[in-house]
Amino acid sequence: MALSLLEKLQVWFFRATMTVLYAVFRFFSPATDAGKKLPPIRNDLLLVSATQLAKKIRRREVSSVEVVQACIDRIQEVNHLLNAVIKDRFSAALQEASQVDKLIEEETGGEEVLEDRLPLLGVPLSVKESFSLQGMPNTTGLIARKDVIATVDAPPVALLKRAGAIPLGVTNTSELCMWSESHNHLHGITKNPYNLERTSGGSSGGEGSIVGGAGAVIGIGSDIGGSIRIPSFYNGIFGHKTTPGIVSTENHYPSCSGRHKEYVSIGPMCRYAEDLLPMLKIMAGPKASMLSLNTKVDLKKLRFFTVPHDGGSKFTNPVNKEFLDIQRKIVEHLEENLGVTVKEVGFPELRYGFPMWFTYLSLPDDDGNPPKPFAELMGGPGPAAWPMWEFLKRLFGKSNHTLPAIFLGLMEMTHPSKPSEFMIQQKQQLQRKMDELLGTDAVLLYPSHPKVAPHHHQPLFNAFDFAYTGIFNILGLPVTQCPLGLGEEGLPLGVQVVAGKLQDHLTIATALYLERAFGGWRDPGAN
Template identity: 50%
Template sequence: MKVSHLLRSIQYAVLTVVGWVLTPIIRLIFSLVYRSSSKCVTPIEDPLCLLPATELARKIRTREVTSEAVVRAYIERARLVNRDCNFIVADRFQEALQEARNVDTILDGHVIAEKFSEQNAPFLGVPTSIKEAFALKGMPQTSGLVMMRDYRASEDAPVVGRLRQAGLIPTMVTNVSELCMWYESANQLNGRSCNPYNTSRIVGGSSGGEGCAIASGAAVVGVGSDIGGSIRMPSFFNGIFGHKPSNGLVPSGGQFPLPTGRDMELLTTGPMCRYATDLLPLLKVMSGPEAKLAKLDQKVDVMKIRFFTKFDDGGSLLVSHVEPEIQESQRKVVQYLRDTVGVHVEELKLTKFQYAFEMWAAKMALSGGTDFATYMSNYNGRVNCYLELLKWLVGRSNHTLPAIGLGMGQGLADLTPGTNKKNVQILNKLDQELREVLGEDGVLLYPTHPKVAPYHNEPIFYPFNFAYTGLFNALAYPVTQCPLGLSSEGLPVGFQIVTTPNNDRLPIAVAVFLERVFGGWVPPGTRP
């Protein structure tokens, strides 16, 4: 064994022991702090809020139910659960109801225009939520930045326009982490969002408001964006499905902030939903003419997919161990595939996964994009994050501690160009190895996050745990987050299904298959 490998093994062992000692202490402290605020949202009662978007669209078009009734049911549910979860930044409930009535008038007519046909408007009359980082005409687009409090979007983002053209009716915009760069959705402008399964836990970020709205029954589908796991982590923490598409498949324009330079190579926009059966139809709508790049119309035989699995990152020094219940949920799927379905599932032995955070950070540092302190000033110079830290300590900063920390830390990453280049070389080698292993017909089952939804503010103690998702932004691979029920604490568990670029249809097909077998999303209030 090389000396460097021996030293790393020793470091890993020491940090493992420290983690075993500190994690229970941290968790105990947070459980005591949040004991009085811990609750689950009211169970969903209206049956309209328990149907997939595709089924709602069918019922609306066949006039089994009106669009107004569906939209009203979701508005009532949103008003109810938002009191506990705070995921709504702003609503357009009255406008949405009027748009639903317009849909009903159209469908009740004798002649339906081509643009409202089932082919062109497959989700006609179905409500949707929108991540607040996306432009929705007339609605706030602040990304939690206090100095943007009065800004309203003047037009729709391209992906929002495609959703509208498909017949979806936006009802609200949902909360995010400050400037969409942290994995808890909390900011000084719109407050903190709470998990519907346990309000003392986080919803994830940055698409956390979307994940919460969908999981709680306040929305059936939504749109998220992902530069380090911002679709998949909220989907994981809230027990829903989310898909990070291949690069170039869905337009990411019309967001604030919009990355510059090669940061755009890490950013993708994709669907979030409660039911796996909605993923592919939504992705087709979002992709528009680019859908052909990923052959989204090509049918998939799950039995012909080659399966691989990996239960942890192989020993990162920066990232937490994967909790036993998360690993166990993945093992159950692997065992089912092997023993019941009869497919071969190979455990992947590649070791470079342990450098996931370093590879993601290096890719960001070398991208030439705008630095975070500039985003914090809304492109008006740079925020002095050291001064903001002092102001935060006395409760006078308009920024969150994670945003301040990122602004400070990003400059430090830029001081190590040699190390960054080395880590990008490791990333490129891993990319080559994975493409050889997965090919055009393979998927990898891999943890989404090492912990079930943490308590509020707890992620500050585990800032690099997003590496499990961030790795695949750096690789630019499409990934589907798949829920697998609840833990013993009643919190969602699940994993990622990863494949190579432009093979998005494969992990989505696997997610649909696993939803039929393991049940997928579990309504809040259900006993584990």
């Protein structure tokens, strides 16, 4: 469906306006990190997957204390540059690692028993601060919650700990987890390990940054519009948006309201694709049986599809040529090496990705309960915020809230109370087409984002580009974000791999293949 002349003019005006605004913003915001970069990785333990580290620890080839200390040393080396870990628990982590080593020393059942019972025994883990981790802050960057300390572990965190993983600390998020840059007025801004002048993404940007920067080998994120996949893409790591409803969202802040449970996903973030499957098995708990995670996948028997862009939405930027080229290379590689046919398809409904996402996140649940107003969340334990008042205060540097949070509050106030029937119709059509296309034996390639990781605060001027990830939240589909090496600017490239509902094993199997073919994560210090 071609754009009308009016729509083309609207697109041109929107992009021209944003370009001018951004140029002005950059002029008055000089870079302070120019020339700085992360040091290269010196400890080889930081170049080993969690799966292999656990095996080495069980076999006593290396101690858990050595592995945990290696990660602590790396965090202390890079975190002053990244601002990713906002509260550590290093002393407790080392004590727990020492207990792990003692347990292994005393274990008489053999390596297989330990692997079955404690598959991540002794492996360091970072945790997004929006998840409850006992004894750690649980603020999501909100000044009104600055004194909130978690008293319990969120279920997926508890399951990872029960499997032997050792939390090192909690990582930064965007304010209330609702923006594509991890920046708030409580903990500051998190930076990209490949270029400190660039964003790490959000809302799981602290996780993406410290995992990509090799301070942690695995992490845990949440995703309602791309909050796992965007940071994973920007920071050159793997991230998996699980089929919704599989991994518990309990003890995550903000909690779900309205129909948000249908769209939010909790999933793993890691540098090595082989860690995705074991992490998901653990985090899913009893619901892991709903997925076919033990099924061996023969990629030659899958059907492959590729969608190069959203069809020309007036809300999003055009996809960078570099991304179009790398996706075409994936197609050529799959066809040449697997002997499959990758069919290019298009969906005109994708042009409405952002308004569809916003419409569905505003819907009430089956009992008629609407989602909790964002202005109420901004108030924390106190009264709801007044977004317009906060905007006026922000002009004078007096607001406790970031501009993205204020703008979201204002957007919510001006959003029509009655949902758009057109957007509901578009989503239903797209859902039907996607479900029919993917079934249980297909994967689809789709750009992660229109552009590489932008400069800090630039997402303010490209606010709706997250529609490339957000659309799959309201469709309820599993997606694995795959790194594909570095582009011309030395920043990570990537692609989303999408499958039908509950077919998470297909996207993860494809991610493993693409890692072998394109190299996966790269050391940002060697960049």
